[in-house]
Amino acid sequence: MSGPEKYAPKSALAGAMHSFEVNAIALILGAMTVITFVNVVLRYGFNSSLIWGLEVVLMLFAWLVIFGISHAFKITAHLGVDAVTNLLKGGPKKLVALASAAACLLYAVLLLKGSWDYWAPFAGSYQTTGRWFPTGIDWGTRDRAFYVTEQIPMPGFLRFLEGWINQGEVYDKLPRVVPYVMLPIGFALLVWRLVQATVDLVRDRRESLIVSHEAEDAVEEVAALNRGA
Amino acid sequence: MEVFLLFLVIIGLLLIGVPIAVALGLSSILFLLAYSDASLASVAQTFYQAMEGHYTLLAIPFFILASSFMSTGGVAQRIIRFAIACVGHLPGGLAIAGVLACMMFAALSGSSPATVVAIGSIVIAAMRQMGYSKDFAAGIICNAGTLGILIPPSIVMVVYASATDVSVGRMFLAGVIPGLLAGTMLMLTIYVIAKVRNLPRGEWLGWGEIWASFADAAWGLLLIVIIMVGIYGIPGLTGAIFTPTEAAAVASIYAFFIAIFVYRDMGPLAGKNGGRRISLLQNPKALITGFFHADTRRTLYDAGKLTITLMFIIANALILKQVLTEQQIPQAIAEAMLSVGFGKIMFLIVVNVILLIGGQFMEPSGLIVIVAPIVFPIALALGVDPIHLGIIMVVNMEIGMITPPVGLNLFVTSGVAGMSVMRVFRAALPFLGVLFAFLIMVTYIPILSTWLPTQVMGPEIIIK
Numbered sequence: 126m127s128g129p130e131k132y133a134p135k136s137a138l139a140g141a142m143h144s145f146e147v148n149a150i151a152l153i154l155g156a157m158t159v160i161t162f163v164n165v166v167l168r169y170g171f172n173s174s175l176i177w178g179l180e181v182v183l184m185l186f187a188w189l190v191i192f193g194i195s196h197a198f199k200i201t202a203h204l205g206v207d208a209v210t211n212l213l214k215g216g217p218k219k220l221v222a223l224a225s226a227a228a229c230l231l232y233a234v235l236l237l238k239g240s241w242d243y244w245a246p247f248a249g250s251y252q253t254t255g256r257w258f259p260t261g262i263d264w265g266t267r268d269r270a271f272y273v274t275e276q277i278p279m280p281g282f283l284r285f286l287e288g289w290i291n292q293g294e295v296y297d298k299l300p301r302v303v304p305y306v307m308l309p310i311g312f313a314l315l316v317w318r319l320v321q322a323t324v325d326l327v328r329d330r331r332e333s334l335i336v337s338h339e340a341e342d343a344v345e346e347v348a349a350l351n352r353g354a
Numbered sequence: 355m356e357v358f359l360l361f362l363v364i365i366g367l368l369l370i371g372v373p374i375a376v377a378l379g380l381s382s383i384l385f386l387l388a389y390s391d392a393s394l395a396s397v398a399q400t401f402y403q404a405m406e407g408h409y410t411l412l413a414i415p416f417f418i419l420a421s422s423f424m425s426t427g428g429v430a431q432r433i434i435r436f437a438i439a440c441v442g443h444l445p446g447g448l449a450i451a452g453v454l455a456c457m458m459f460a461a462l463s464g465s466s467p468a469t470v471v472a473i474g475s476i477v478i479a480a481m482r483q484m485g486y487s488k489d490f491a492a493g494i495i496c497n498a499g500t501l502g503i504l505i506p507p508s509i510v511m512v513v514y515a516s517a518t519d520v521s522v523g524r525m526f527l528a529g530v531i532p533g534l535l536a537g538t539m540l541m542l543t544i545y546v547i548a549k550v551r552n553l554p555r556g557e558w559l560g561w562g563e564i565w566a567s568f569a570d571a572a573w574g575l576l577l578i579v580i581i582m583v584g585i586y587g588i589p590g591l592t593g594a595i596f597t598p599t600e601a602a603a604v605a606s607i608y609a610f611f612i613a614i615f616v617y618r619d620m621g622p623l624a625g626k627n628g629g630r631r632i633s634l635l636q637n638p639k640a641l642i643t644g645f646f647h648a649d650t651r652r653t654l655y656d657a658g659k660l661t662i663t664l665m666f667i668i669a670n671a672l673i674l675k676q677v678l679t680e681q682q683i684p685q686a687i688a689e690a691m692l693s694v695g696f697g698k699i700m701f702l703i704v705v706n707v708i709l710l711i712g713g714q715f716m717e718p719s720g721l722i723v724i725v726a727p728i729v730f731p732i733a734l735a736l737g738v739d740p741i742h743l744g745i746i747m748v749v750n751m752e753i754g755m756i757t758p759p760v761g762l763n764l765f766v767t768s769g770v771a772g773m774s775v776m777r778v779f780r781a782a783l784p785f786l787g788v789l790f791a792f793l794i795m796v797t798y799i800p801i802l803s804t805w806l807p808t809q810v811m812g813p814e815i816i817i818k
Contacts, residue, residue, distance in 0.1 A: 151654035154415060154661065161416070161603035165596060179409075186412055187405035190669065193662030202663050203373035204717050210371040225372040232380040235387075236401070239394030243402075252395070257387060304406075308398055335373050337765055343468075344769030347475040 132200040146196045153189045157182045177276040184277075184304045191311035195318040198229075198334065205335025219326065222333050226323045229334060233315040234258070240308035247272055247302040249290035273298035357683055360385050364674075365715070374717055375663075378724075379670035382677045390680060400676055404669035409599060410516035414664060416602030417507050419657040421463030423609035424574055428619035430472040432571040433458045434480075439567045441541075442556035446548025448484050449494050450541045452477040456498035457537040458571075461578045463502060464509035466755055467766045470499035474770040485554050488771060493781035496767040497789060498540055500752035503718060505533035507581055507602070510751060513668065513719040514744045517675075517726040522598040523585045527807040528741045532749065535802065536792050543788050573612045581605050586810055610650070615640070620649040664719055671723035678728065688732040698736045702797050705729050705743075706750055713754020714761070722747060738800075745803040749793050756782050756789075 134140035164178040197203050210221055238259050242252040249270035253259035270290040273279075277299040286303075287296055325331040360381055367377035386392040405411070437451040437458065444450055455473050463469055474495040481491035503510045506526035515522040547553070584601035587593045596604060614621035618631040622640040634640060644650065678684065691701065708729075712721045726747065733743045755763040758779050767782075768775045796802055 147655050148651065150658035150662070151651045154419060154654050154658040157412075158416060158419060158603050158606045161600060162607045165600050165604060169595075183406045183409070183412065186415065187402050189415070189658060190405055190662050190665040191402070193658065194666050197659060197662050197666070200659075202659055203375060204663055204667065205371055205373045205377075206368045206715055207371060209369045221370045225367070225370050228367055228370075228372045228380055229376050232376045232383070235383055235394055236379075236398060239396075239398035242393065242395035243398040256393070305402065308402060312398075333371050335371055343471045344766055347471060347770050 143199075146192075146199075150189065150193055150196065153185050153192075157185045157189070160185075177278060180274060180276050184274075187304070188307045191307045192314070194311060195314035198315065198318045198322060201331070201334065201336060203335055205333075205337065207333065207335060207337045210333060218332070219329070222326050223323070225334055226319065226326055230316070230319045230323065233312060233319050237309065237312040237316055240312045244302070244305045244309050246270075247300070247305055249302075270300065270302060272301045274301055274304065356385070356389055357678075357681055360677070368715055373666075374720055375666040375670040378667070378674045378720065382670070382674040385677050386673075386680075390677075392676075392680075397673060400673050401669050404672045405665065408516055409597075410512060410522060411665070411668065413507075413512050413522065413599040413602045414509055415657065415661040416599065416606050417464045417509055417512070418660050418664075419654065420577065420602060420605040420609040421465065421468060422653045422657040422660075423606065423613040424462045424577060425468055425472050428617050429462070429571075429574045429613075430455070430459060430476060432567070432574060432617075433462075434473065434476055436564075436567040436571040438556065439559055439564045443558035444545060444548075445555050446544045446553045447556040448477070448481050449486065449490065449544045449548070449553070452481065452491070452494055453498040453537055453540050453544065456495065457501055457505060457533070458575065460502040460505040460533070461507075462574060464507050464512075466500050466502035466752070466763055469502035470495060470763055470766045471770060474499065474767060478771050484556070488773065489777065489781035492767050492771040492773055492778050493783070493785055494540070494544065495770075496756055496763050496778055496782045497785040498537070499763050499767070500755050500789070501533055501537060503751060504529050504536060504745075504748055506530065507598075508748070509664070510718045510722060510748055511744065512598070513722045514726055514747060517723050518730045518740060518744070520740045520744065521811070523594070524741055524807040524811055525744050526582075526585065526598070527810055528745050528803040529748065531806055532745055532792075532796050532802055535795075536749075536789065539788050539792055540785060543785065547784075573616050577605055577609060577612075580608055589810070613653075614644045614647070614650065620653070621647045624649070664717075667717055667720040668723055671720045674724055675727055678724075684728045684731050687728060688735060691732055692735065696736075698738060699798075701729075701732060701736050702738070702746065705733075705746065706793070706797065709747060709750035710754055710757070713751050714757065717762075718751040718754070721751070739804055741807060742800040742803045746793075746797050749789075749796050753786070753789055753793060756786055 132143070134143045160175065160178050160182050164174050167174050210218060213221060235257070238253060245252050246266055246269040249268050252263045252266045254261045254263045271294070273296060275298070279296045279299050283299070283303065286300060287293055290302065291300070322331065322334060363381040363384070364377050367381060368374065372380070383394070383397055386397065387394070434451065434455045437454040438448065441447055441450045441454055452473065455477065456469055459469050459473050463472070478488070478491045478495055482488055502508070506529045508526070508529060511525040511529060512522055514520070515525050581601045584596040584604060585594060585598050587595055613619060615623065615634060618624050622643045623632045623634060623637060691704070696704070708725060709721070712725060730740065730743070733740065755761050756779070758764060758775065761779070764775050764778050764782070768778045771778065
């Protein structure tokens with residue numbers, strides 16, 4: 126299972142961030158599984174259920190993926206087609222890799238604007254103007270901070286949100302600002318990781334942004350065993 | 355016309371090495387911004403809804419997790435031992451056992467590459483020791499490994515069910531008979547080749563070995579029973595117990611307990627460096643530490659990572675799907691096809707060709723998300739059964755996985771066996787022929803796919 130790690134953190138801070146990301150991914154998936162399982166047990170064993178269970182699991186599912194995209198770029202785990210790029214060498218190969226990084230950056234920047242614009246009204250904040258790229262602040266954004274989730278109870282430690290964004294009015298359920306916050310966070314992280322990846326490409330510290338199949342790590346491990354035998 | 359441009363952009367981006375997900379997403383976003391009123395905020399919403407709004411897709415992380423716990427070397431080893439005990443004494447026995455092991459492992463994992471790695475890494479070496487040629491061994495595993503997406507549970511089927519709103523339970527059942535048939539066809543072919551070429555056979559180890567190896571593998575194989583009984587209930591006694599998503603979560607928890615506390619190939623009770631495994635009585639605190647042990651975290655992380663890369667593709671494919679629906683592409687294609695006078699047979703051939711070509715470039719789940727909504731309405735209009743269409747699509751994906759230039763299983767097998775991709779392809783070619791014959795059977799004999807689900811779950815209600 127534990128394949129050879131291609132990614133090696135370069136500093137203590139990067140190391141801490143990496144282990145945070147790894148543990149967060151493991152923890153979110155673990156929590157999703159346990160909550161779903163507990164709900165099944167409650168239904169058959171005790172004829173009851175965590176009414177917020179499903180909604181929380183779906184939220185965690187979205188968080189897992191959106192948070193993980195940048196991590197997967199960092200460790201070069203995203204799938205792509207390398208049949209053509211593998212035919213190239215040296216300068217042209219680097220040029221093509223940089224072009225693909227530029228495409229990814231454009232994607233990330235567009236979605237970062239989209240995420241902010243989607244999230245901001247729920248946070249009582251302002252959307253940006255402009256269709257493609259942010260050109261200014263839309264002061265006329267309609268406030269949606271009062272939107273709450275359907276079943277998720279409001280945890281006490283988040284009560285400060287009521288004063289911050291909801292004019293002091295009490296939330297009876299978790300406001301939507303919380304689940305959606307992962308969108309701007311996730312895509313901001315993505316922009317950051319892609320800038321790093323582009324720098325690494327320029328400095329020849331990495332060759333491409335993709336792997337050709339999901340089992341590449343596992344295959345390398347087996348191939349290493351074969352060579353050893 | 356603009357849509358044609360859209361697909362050109364996608365292919366162009368793919369060829370310069372942009373990740374599949376970004377190629378789909380970026381070109382769709384550019385298209386939406388240029389040709390429609392959709393805003394970037396609505397794209398972000400679609401992205402979030404890909405996870406939050408698709409309860410069916412939630413089964414994917416859980417199936418991946420269950421198969422990650424089951425993909426430790428130990429489980430594959432036990433299944434192979436059982437398979438050898440059953441059929442090892444036939445001519446070409448080890449090769450037939452390899453196919454059988456792939457079939458059983460496919461039922462534990464929803465992924466073809468995972469099956470090839472787990473079974474191939476053991477069986478290919480064992481076959482060479484028995485005197486088989488490396489090419490023969492690699493060709494068999496490469497083909498049999500594709501059964502991973504046909505034999506339930508299958509991640510590709512979950513994606514198809516989600517994209518077309520058919521029942522996951524029905525799709526899983528529909529895969530059973532074709533899966534067994536494909537496996538049997540491969541095994542018969544090996545048997546005939548073995549007779550002609552006089553390939554080595556193993557010894558009959560007796561019923562004792564069959565029973566002992568079965569008892570050892572049973573904990574792993576029970577996972578299939580939990581999933582199937584959970585989804586369909588016990589015939590005649592209970593109705594369905596879980597939804598497929600819940601069944602997958604329960605299977606993950608079960609697989610965790612088996613891997614940590616019963617097989618003890620990993621976790622706090624595993625023997626260090628080949629040492630003896632520790633009994634729970636000697637280390638009772640493992641009941642707690644097992645949940646947080648480095649191996650558990652590692653498995654959760656690996657499954658999470660795979661979920662992220664798969665769902666990233668699916669979420670972006672859903673953005674593309676939004677574009678296609680908004681532009682009414684499916685209707686336009688359907689009209690064009692019907693006006694030319696395409697019948698059912700021609701339509702199915704076209705579907706085969708599209709998927710065989712698409713399967714060269716795309717990850718199967720992403721391809722399904724894009725192609726299914728396009729061909730689904732046409733299929734309904736022509737009277738093709740949705741379940742049958744799903745199985746045809748899955749079998750096409752299987753073949754796409756073992757045809758160059760980008761066949762996924764070719765790459766995996768070439769890595770596992772240490773051979774070039776072209777050599778694996780030549781080795782796989784005779785068995786690819788078998789799968790091709792199988793595709794034709796599945797395409798033109800719908801009852802292969804539809805009989806079992808209709809028997810178990812009653813006739814299907816098609817809502818147009």
